[in-house]
Amino acid sequence: MSTNPEESSTSTEEQEGGPPTTNHAGDASRQEAIKQIKRRRNFHIELVVSGIGMALLVLIWATTELHSASGWPTQGAQQQE
Numbered sequence: 001m002s003t004n005p006e007e008s009s010t011s012t013e014e015q016e017g018g019p020p021t022t023n024h025a026g027d028a029s030r031q032e033a034i035k036q037i038k039r040r041r042n043f044h045i046e047l048v049v050s051g052i053g054m055a056l057l058v059l060i061w062a063t064t065e066l067h068s069a070s071g072w073p074t075q076g077a078q079q080q081e
Helices: 004-018 023-070
Strands: none
Touching: none
């Protein structure tokens, strides 16, 4: 059983050029990690969109309150007797 250098280099090239081998246990944990990353990204996107929506609602509320009260209140939240 002699080894030919050309044969060993050919088999190495075939191994490197072929599809990567998958580890089923590692693949499952990788898929779970990808799901977690996607859930976290979606949460952050939803958080930003909700914050922008709330800011927009506050702006609309403040604008309508300004027009309906004929200006900003000067007394604050105190009731006049």
